[in-house]
Amino acid sequence: MVEFNEKLFLRKDFLENPVKESVRDSFGKTLVALGKKNKNIYAVSGDLAESTRAIYFKETFPERFVEVGVAEQNLMGVACGISLMNKIPFACSFAVFSPGRNWDQLRVSGCYSGNNVKVIGAHAGLNVGQDGATHEALEDLAITRVLPNLNVLVPSDAMEARKATIAMAKHKGMDYMRFGRVDYVSYTTEKTPFQIGKANVLIKNGKDACIIACGLMVYEAIKAAMILEEKGVRVSVINNSSVKPLDEQTILEETKKVPLVITAEEHQVTGGLGSAIAELLSQKQPKKMGFIGVQNTFGESGKPEELFEKYGLTSKNIVNKILKLTE
Amino acid sequence: MHVSKFRFNDVKRLKLLSNQARIILIETLATSKSGHSAGPLGLADVFVSLYFKILKNNPKKPSLNSRDRLFVSNGHVCPIQYVVMSQAGYFPQKELKTLRKINSRLQGHPSRKDLPGIENSSGPLGQGISQACGAAFVIKKEKLKQRIYCIISDAEFNEGQTWEALLFAAKNKLPLTILVDRNNIQITGNTEDVMPLEPLKQKLMALNLTVEEVDGHNHLQIISVCNNAKKNKNTTIIICHTIPGKGVSFMENKYEWHGKPPNEQEARKALEELYAEQAKLR
The missing domain is CATH 3.40.50.920 (Rossmann fold)
Structure with missing residues (x-):
């Protein structure tokens, strides 16, 4: 055995x-819980609040929700500017776009500058499914792992995503977390x-x-x-x-x-x-x-x-x- | 400060400071044998106006939370920023000798982790303005008093990110003053040849930004427009018409001087002209 x-x-x-649970839901709900405890938490979204579940934060804290539209370079830059005012921004998009499309901004505005941005790459991996290859991030770990001053996290179930979200908010520095669109089998517990x-x-x-x-x-x-x-x-x-x-x-x-x-x-x-x-x-x-x-x-x-x-x-x-x- | 109260002596002082900044700049570039000449010379008056009259900050306490923030999006002009910062008292002038040298706080493109007083690490164009927008967003939402300023270059409008940021600034009516260095040159040519921007003012107005135009070498105009911008409920973008290479006859309006420093002989010639101007200003 x-x-x-x-x-x-x-x-x-x-x-x-x-039992399968949604990892992105877990992220979205945890972000709201963090926002309740900490007024410095901001969510920045690139027109994907529903898919990334940043929408829960938007509904609860509209004044700390920042919509940048379909503009990932600006998404990262605005998040870095918010961080420079001693806030804790979660920059939310799909992994193919962020860090896929704003790697230079992540590198210079984020990591080189020593900022404190939590980069959320949703819809990562093949599990995106029907949307096809353009939307399936299969390279994001390679392009983030290579950057100094950046942690790279890949939670394996909803509970772990929750803990990772909390840990990122606590950590002062740059973090990248990627997760998929599908529900994952839950195998860890609160105590793990x-x-x-x-x-x-x-x-x-x-x-x-x-x-x-x-x-x-x-x-x-x-x-x-x-x-x-x-x-x-x-x-x-x-x-x-x-x-x-x-x-x-x-x-x-x-x-x-x-x-x-x-x-x-x-x-x-x-x-x-x-x-x-x-x-x-x-x-x-x-x-x-x-x-x-x-x-x-x-x-x-x-x-x-x-x-x-x-x-x-x-x-x-x-x-x-x-x-x-x-x- | 009201412009009406602005004394003749103040203008004279700012002119002297700016010309002195150009002198120190040429010496610094000649020592480092590396760095940009044209843009920094053209921006001396803007930086002097900002550091000596506009920004509310304390050079001895560069991390003070209550400070105004100056974001520089076109990081390659940092030699003039360093010079004016040293004039303002952020660090000793002798440190300018270390520009672009190993173990220096004065990196070829500015690094906020290395030099207190630098608000944003900058180099890749388009990035500073987004960060200025993020900071201004917090200022607005949390009703803070600090003002956010951002200098961008004209060629920076080639970058898509600049437009992303401007749309965001206009949408949120950010408490932000953007100064555009409209010097009409970029690294490989004149802006209108490389990638035409005109009619720039109309384009920016169409974004619903408040657009102003000033002579980028007229301190009074720069200061007065920046002061008015603080009362404006909208984001103000100021097109500062500048002469690249300003003050050095053989560099003025020549894109060839965008990205290179003067050699020894050229530096001597440039300094002769600038010292002559300094004597005239006194």
């Missing part, structure tokens, strides 16, 4: 009775620890491989671990929601015990979580690695599950990769 890390207080029956820069080892004591995942691929990684267990392959699973800063200690400790490390992300296999792990391990603890993610191609229209299937982002893909590499 796969044993989950008791110290994480995960939901007891999330595998038998998976979350900290920027910390990874959670969900399943410990892998012998054959360690899967390091983020976002909705964490649930796929857990399912893969269950399937592999039945085949006599023991793997550990890490939820690495803090892509930057990376929890080097936890990752090195956990991967020390296994010959193979697999990363899984709803992102291009280049530049994202997999690359971050490879950069770490190649220098400090070289391991054989495999990368699950989108393989240097754009997505397309389709139902999220169809896209995951076609582009190789399922637990089955993780299982096959591990079996192949452990042969």
Whole structure:
């Protein structure tokens, strides 16, 4: 039997009775809760308040809601200006547009200037589905991870998104958080620890491989671990929601015990979580690695599950990769 | 301050300060052997007016919350900002020698984390004006007293972000004064050849901004229009007509001087002219 890390207080029956919840809803509601406690919280939106769920904040605090229209460069700039007046702006748009379209503004007005903006990249990943390739952000982790003074967070369920939102508001500095449009299986609880820069080892004591995942691929990684267990392959699973800063200690400790490390992300296999792990391990603890993610191609229209299937982002893909590499 | 009370001596002082700023600028550029010449020379009067008469701030306490904020969107003109800041007492004049050198607070394009008094790190055009808009939005919503100013270049209207920001400023009637350095040049040519802007005033008026025009070398005009702008319920954008390279005959109105410093010989010639002007002003 796969044993989950008791110290994480995960939901007891999330595998038998998976409940899905909206990550963006969780973000939107948490932002309102934060706004109630802290008058310095602002929300800045690029004509996508409903989709990003910044609309809840708009309805509750219209005076601290800033609509910039379809103008992502100005979105980032205005948010930075608000930050310069000692406020805490959440700049909300789709990940393809922000940071996709305003990377220079993020770089100079945001990170180089040492500002305090919370960049929210909604509708990230293939799960956007029917809107197709133009709206499926698969490169945002690569272009944010490379920037100094910027944290990069990828929550793996609604509760974690809530905690990440709270942590960002507390952190004085630049943060980027990306999440998808679809509902994610909820597997963490109120008591599950979350900290920027910390990874959670969900399943410990892998012998054959360690899967390091983020976002909705964490649930796929857990399912893969269950399937592999039945085949006599023991793997550990890490939820690495803090892509930057990376929890080097936890990752090195956990991967020390296994010959193979697999990363899984709803992102291009280049530049994202997999690359971050490879950069770490190649220098400090070289391991054989495999990368699950989108393989240097754009997505397309389709139902999220169809896209995951076609582009190789399922637990089955993780299982096959591990079996192949452990042969 | 009412212009009527503005004394002749004040104007004389500002003129002297501006010309002195040009002298220090040429010396600084010649020392650093790198940096822009034309735009900074053209903006000396605007910066002197701002730092000596318009901005309510304390050079000794540059982080004071109650200060007015000057955002500079066209960061490449920072040599003149540094010079005037040193004149105003933000830092010792001798530090100007470190411009663009290793370990300096005076970066080639201004860095707010390095130099107290710089409100926004700037370089990529179009970014400062958006930040000024964000700051002015907070001023308006929270009914604060500080005034936000922003200097932008004319070629900055080539950037889409500038228009995004102006639409936002007009929509929110931001308590913001934007000064446009209308010097008609950019790095590879005259603005009207590279990307025509005229009729600029009409374009800006069509955005529902309050548009003013001044001679960018006339301190009285600059100060008076900025003072009026504070009473205006709308965002004011002031087209400051300036001469790039102002004060140095062989640099004036020559786009070739946009992005390079004078060599030793050119600097000597420029300084001769500027010292002659200084003597005349006294």
